[in-house]
Amino acid sequence: MNIRLTVNGRPHTIDVDPRMSLLDLLRERLGLIGSKKGCDHGQCGACTVLVEGRRANSCLALAVAMDGRSVTTVEGLADGERLHPLQAAFIEHDAFQCGYCTPGQLCSAAGMLGEPGPSAVTENLMDDPELTPAEIRERMSGNLCRCGAYVNIVSAISEVAR
Template identity: 85%
Template sequence: MEITLQVNGVPHTVDTDPRMSLLDLLRERLGLAGAKKGCDHGQCGACTVLIDGRRANSCLALAVAVEGSAVTTVEGLADGDELHPLQAAFIEHDAFQCGYCTPGQLCSAAGMLGEPGPSAVTDDILLDPDLTPEEIRERMSGNLCRCGAYVNIVSAIAEVAR
């Protein structure tokens, strides 16, 4: 099947198998290796990208299902040589160790910052809560870090949220 999508602001028309995941399309066909294949079951978040501005596990999304969508990977967060504020904050706060989960953490955080509304830990569901460390931890709970850099990840995200 031929599909057309925009990846990091660049339009692409790609011939793909209808069973191919978005993750495999990004890595194997477009050469974008930022999104990682961790568990390949949507449980770790290493493959998180933004699809039309919303976070998604690219290992679970079929490439044909994102036809016509705008996909942003970690490679597309920066503006040329200017790092995205989250990327700069991750460096400043040492919010990574091995770095394998970092692209997914960054894309998830970028999407999370634009998501309004309460989470499971919000006291008053009628309010749009401040992004406290507890809120950030809850909203980022789909992204796992085997190295345990969570404290620094939360503080980097909190700095950008302020």
């Protein structure tokens, strides 16, 4: 199938197998290897990208479903040489160790910062709560870090959220 999509601000027209995942399209066909294939089951978040500004596990999304849509990967977060505020905060707070999950963590955090409303830990469901460490941990719970850098990841996100 022939699809058109925008990836990191660049338009692409590409033939894809209807069974191809967005992750495989990004890595194998477009050469964008920032998004990682961790579990390939949507459980670890290493493949998280932004589709129309919302978080998505690219290992579960079909490439054909991206026809006409805009996708942002970790490679598209920075503005040229200027790092995205989250990228700078992750460096400043030492919010990574091996770095395998970092691209997914960054994309997930970027999407999360734009998502209003309560989460499972919000006391009053009618509130649009402040992003406390508990809120951040809950909202980022779909992104796993085998190295256990969670404390620094939450600190980095908290700084940017302020």
